[in-house]
Amino acid sequence: MATQTHYKEPITRARLREWLEGYLFAGPFLIGFFAFVAFPMLFSIWLMFQKWDLLGEPVFVGLQNIERALTDELALKALYNSAFYTLFAVPVQLVISFTLALALTQAIKFRSIYRAGFYLPIIIPIVATAVVWQRVYHPDFGIMNEVLGIFGVPPQKWLLEPALAKPAFIFMSFWMIGRQMVIFIAGLGNIPVQLMEASQIDGAGKLRSLFSITIPLMTPLIFYNMVIAIINSFQTFVPSLIMTDGGPQNETLFVVLNIYRNGFQFFNMGYASALAWELFIIVVGFTIAQFYVSNKWVYYES
């Protein structure tokens, strides 16, 4: 017994039995992975080189779909729209959610009520959110113009105005930061009290301890929230489908809406697959780049 090393155990009946049990219990995932992850991904690579409307036979078209995905005006517009949205929405979302989390870890009353209130918007079904916000932005009867009117801002056309449609979507995204906030609150609760006390004894003011202790210790969570928020922002879709249908002048035609249209309205399965892979590569590229850069600013205890 003692001479056996961990990795060279003899194959016994009991071990074979455990293998079998292992595969059986993991079975759902193994089947699911091959059937609905691995196969579809390989299949969509094949699809990229075909022209297929699902009715006739697929026709091999070489690089045509890929070329179109990289040069088509609408495809590029959609990429630009999604990138613009992500670039401006994510940083502000992080600042808002972090600030709210900081405020909710102070000694104020009714913290759980505030937390629930800030969290509420993200449990509202996205369709209901879109239906309501479409009317929040209504030029004549929406509350956005009404509230801004109090501060003397003239009424705007928001979703009907090309220059304002994307900013309106970005502003709407600030409303849905509950998940990020709850993660920050949990993280702030894990900062050792001794560290804060030590810095107070050393005479550091509140602001000083925020920047030299709290924020550095929170960088892993800021990083996590940022990665997730970027992945999600690149995939925003439902609000634009319902509120503007990509308009005005394609200003809110986001990448996923473009993919949806080409796939399920125009039945261009090959081209839609090429667009989907383009998005996939961008999202993965972004994520890898962030992990690479994260060594420079994310603080890991070790």
Place this chain on the structure above:
Amino acid sequence: MATLESTEILKVAAAHRSRQETLRRVGLIILQIVMTLVLITFLGPTLWMVSSSLKARTEIFAYPIVWIPETPQWGNYVQAMTMMPFLKFAINTFVISILTVVGTVLSCSMVAYSFARLKWPGRDLFFSLLLATMMLPEVVTLIPMFIEFRWLGWTKPGTVFGILPLNFLPITVPYWLALSPLYVFLLRQFFKGIPIELEEAALIDGANRLQILFRIILPLSKPVLATVAVFSFLQAYNDFLQPLIYLNGQDNWTLALGLRAMNDVQQTGQWELLFAASTVVLIPVLLIFIFAQRYFVQGIATTGFGGR
């Protein structure tokens, strides 16, 4: 002399401290006020939706905004719910949601147990693949999966066992195959924390793995199972893209699709009915949110850390 001086110092110090204390209190009061204003802003659209759902038509388009309707028009709700077969939509939504929750909880628990406790060749590789699928955008597999389900005949009209619409299968079956990597991960972490001695004792007593999972592990994992159940219910209930692609024919629609269709025909007209329908769609998730808030917060905090 010396004692006199030290009492002076103490007094000054006490005064300083009480001044600081007052400052701190004032700061907190200001923060409380600011947070209340922020909260009102956050709740604004939702409150506006609920209040507008009870307004008379003239109040909807009144300027300035009427916040509290003079006489609540409860009839709006009746009218909204009968404009379209919303009861049918609600039943469909709950059938899909419940199938999703049961499938997710069962399959993810089994898979998580396998990854947490059983040793088998390839386990670590498949666990990395599981983690990798977390990063996979839904849209990459959208097109090929649609074609797959079309081959299986699940995009056609028709039923399974005479009751369940075929179109429900593409939406629910993947959840029976543990394709929610986040939940598998969460459950695996939790199972790993359960003392292994409990299982060893049961194994010696002749229990098999299935019995161990259902009689020992799962009863000890109720909080994390509740979190998974709540999240997967919300995910299924709120989903829009999958139902949009797969549910053909109004008979199969979910609440989300019904609301969207109503929105498309009500662009200009009856906002109060649209808001009433939106409020109805919100009520089930709101109830879950109120009664299961603990699991939400736990779930986000743990998965938040987990996925880091």
